[in-house]
Amino acid sequence: MGEMSLAEELKRVVRGEVDDTPATLDKNSRDASLFRVVPEVVVRPLDAADIAAVVTFASAKKTEEAKHEEGRAHGSKSGISITARAAGTDMSGGPLNSSIILDMTAHLNKLVELGVQDAVVEPGMYFRDFDKETKKKNLELPSYTASRELNTVGGMVANNSGGEKNLKYGKTARYVEGLEVVLADGEVHTLRNLAGDALTQKLMEKGFEGDLYRSVAALVATPAHAAVIEANKPHVEKNSSGYALWDIGDGVTSLNLARLMVGAQGTLGIITNIHFKLVHPKPYSSMAVIFVSNLSQLGELVPEVLRYKPDSFESYDDHTFSIAMKYLPELAGQMKAGMISLGISFLPELWMALTGGIPKLVLLVEFRGDTQEEALAQAQKLAAEVAHNKSHVSVRIAETELQSRKYWAVRRESFNLLRKKIRGKRTAPFIDDFVVPPLVLPEFLPKLEAILANYDLVYTVAGHVGDGNFHIIPLVDPARPDTARIIDELSHKVYDLVIAYHGSISGEHNDGLIRTPYVEKMFGPAMLALFMEVKQIFDPLNIFNPGKKVGTTFSDALAKLDLPALTTK
Numbered sequence: 001m002g003e004m005s006l007a008e009e010l011k012r013v014v015r016g017e018v019d020d021t022p023a024t025l026d027k028n029s030r031d032a033s034l035f036r037v038v039p040e041v042v043v044r045p046l047d048a049a050d051i052a053a054v055v056t057f058a059s060a061k062k063t064e065e066a067k068h069e070e071g072r073a074h075g076s077k078s079g080i081s082i083t084a085r086a087a088g089t090d091m092s093g094g095p096l097n098s099s100i101i102l103d104m105t106a107h108l109n110k111l112v113e114l115g116v117q118d119a120v121v122e123p124g125m126y127f128r129d130f131d132k133e134t135k136k137k138n139l140e141l142p143s144y145t146a147s148r149e150l151n152t153v154g155g156m157v158a159n160n161s162g163g164e165k166n167l168k169y170g171k172t173a174r175y176v177e178g179l180e181v182v183l184a185d186g187e188v189h190t191l192r193n194l195a196g197d198a199l200t201q202k203l204m205e206k207g208f209e210g211d212l213y214r215s216v217a218a219l220v221a222t223p224a225h226a227a228v229i230e231a232n233k234p235h236v237e238k239n240s241s242g243y244a245l246w247d248i249g250d251g252v253t254s255l256n257l258a259r260l261m262v263g264a265q266g267t268l269g270i271i272t273n274i275h276f277k278l279v280h281p282k283p284y285s286s287m288a289v290i291f292v293s294n295l296s297q298l299g300e301l302v303p304e305v306l307r308y309k310p311d312s313f314e315s316y317d318d319h320t321f322s323i324a325m326k327y328l329p330e331l332a333g334q335m336k337a338g339m340i341s342l343g344i345s346f347l348p349e350l351w352m353a354l355t356g357g358i359p360k361l362v363l364l365v366e367f368r369g370d371t372q373e374e375a376l377a378q379a380q381k382l383a384a385e386v387a388h389n390k391s392h393v394s395v396r397i398a399e400t401e402l403q404s405r406k407y408w409a410v411r412r413e414s415f416n417l418l419r420k421k422i423r424g425k426r427t428a429p430f431i432d433d434f435v436v437p438p439l440v441l442p443e444f445l446p447k448l449e450a451i452l453a454n455y456d457l458v459y460t461v462a463g464h465v466g467d468g469n470f471h472i473i474p475l476v477d478p479a480r481p482d483t484a485r486i487i488d489e490l491s492h493k494v495y496d497l498v499i500a501y502h503g504s505i506s507g508e509h510n511d512g513l514i515r516t517p518y519v520e521k522m523f524g525p526a527m528l529a530l531f532m533e534v535k536q537i538f539d540p541l542n543i544f545n546p547g548k549k550v551g552t553t554f555s556d557a558l559a560k561l562d563l564p565a566l567t568t569k
């Protein structure tokens with residue numbers, strides 16, 4: 001037995017494929033982040049029972065490892081673990097780990113049931129496929145991301161992802177009614193919000209699940225803990241950092257363990273089925289497009305726009321616009337539009353750039369309605385007010401969905417274009433997702449710009465202005481020997497600033513390897529201790545995706561940066 005590889009051992013316990021070929025390991029060693037961690041083996045589980053078998057196997061092995069702790073400390077292995085991976089578009093290093101990777105997209109990818117206003121779906125289903133199915137009943141999961149053509153619904157749940165409709169509809173957590181999960185006991189459990197008698201009964205139940213509810217209930221209901229949670233919960237519109245202890249009930253009248261799993265990046269268990277509630281999207285849209293030449297103008301503009309309660313309030317900057325123009329053919333390809341007609345549609349913007357310079361920021365304010373007239377009337381009303389009040393701001397109206405497509409394409413595709421097209425440089429998501437209260441933006445943004453100006457970096461800014469959530473993506477030169485130092489130094493400076501403005505280090509991309517070391521900075525030591533307790537309650541052997549959310553130091557993270565290989569990409 002001691003001679004068998006981990007793959008050989010796993011083949012005895014699972015029915016799905018077990019793959020440790022170099023090509024598979026290499027593919028699974030990267031996501032959309034800056035990291036590389038090569039796993040030992042990739043398993044493609046057939047179903048929840050297969051995952052349960054892997055968990056039981058890993059727990060036994062880890063217990064055995066613990067018995068030989070001393071020997072292991074001298075060995076090279078970091079210990080057995082299980083990390084779920086869906087589409088691998090994570091920007092934080094979330095699905096990367098050194099032991100067993102569970103490929104959720106291979107088999108666990110089906111729509112189980114589509115109801116009148118809800119759906120049950122396996123986590124490995126791509127959002128694009130899920131969306132096609134739900135649209136047949138005019139239903140939508142409105143928390144879809146800019147990566148909507150690439151990612152899965154399970155990845156969205158595990159990261160608590162969000163997107164362009166967040167302002168009106170919130171993030172993925174709002175739509176999760178219940179989850180089926182494999183937990184540390186190697187059994188399948190169903191988690192959802194429990195209140196009143198249902199909670200009382202659950203708290204009296206024997207066994208692992210009863211213990212779990214009792215432990216978490218005690219954790220949040222302890223008055224000293226409740227005070228820590230209340231004092232340190234994020235005060236911004238969106239947050240994916242930490243465990244959402246402030247959002248799971250008081251442990252006495254209600255407790256929602258499914259909510260705790262959402263955004264936990266697979267560190268508490270493996271999701272095997274998702275029950276979503278869905279919305280009916282309004283069919284028509286119009287957009288006011290506001291061109292801003294100076295960031296200080298945001299001070300007045302943001303509250304003015306928010307008063308109109310738009311469906312989306314998004315932005316991209318001058319660098320993003322220039323890159324989009326440079327890669328117009330690729331953009332046209334993504335939009336399935338003709339390159340010439342797309343080019344022509346951008347002529348007014350190009351003329352604006354030639355005559356007055358490229359605007360610093362383009363704000364996209366979308367209104368949706370049951371009729372085209374309803375949506376257009378709102379866009380026109382806002383545009384008229386903005387044009388009247390601000391002499392240095394220009395506004396354009398995209399009357400229909402078709403006319404606004406080009407703006408959405410720039411907004412949605414910019415990161416993907418950067419990732420794929422820029423040669424010799426690499427997109428470096430490390431300050432890619434912070435959030436500050438939107439009303440502090442006029443004060444915050446110049447300070448941020450001043451920090452960034454000290455570094456010789458090209459970067460793009462896009463984001464969800466309405467939520468104060470910005471995606472700053474620097475392009476780093478892999479050949480520069482000081483890249484790791486810049487990433488470390490700049491992250492500290494930017495996150496210090498964000499935290500000083502009571503912001504969040506991650507609105508939607510989550511902690512992963514890149515931000516786990518900053519979780520204590522954001523939440524403080526008392527809250528970090530509660531997060532560690534949550535991890536300990538759910539995963540006492542530290543089997544599920546270790547080192548994410550808790551347990552990664554700054555130097556651990558830096559050591560995993562994929563810098564030497566950058567030149568070959």
Ligand SMILES: Cc1cc2nc3c(=O)[nH]c(=O)nc-3n(C[C@H](O)[C@H](O)[C@H](O)COP(=O)(O)OP(=O)(O)OC[C@H]3O[C@@H](n4cnc5c(N)ncnc54)[C@H](O)[C@@H]3O)c2cc1C
Binds near residue numbers: 090093094154156163
């Ligand atoms: C071009 C581009 C644009 C993006 N735009 C956005 C955006 O607008 N908004 C946004 O929020 N994000 C965005 N992202 C980040 C990313 O796409 C999202 O976080 C996405 O939802 C991740 O889904 P995935 O299927 O790729 O999951 P993966 O990357 O495979 O995994 C994500 C995390 O979930 C865990 N996980 C996966 N499946 C399970 C499971 N079954 N059980 C438990 N844990 C699991 C993994 O371990 C990992 O920690 C973007 C990324 C790219 C490349």
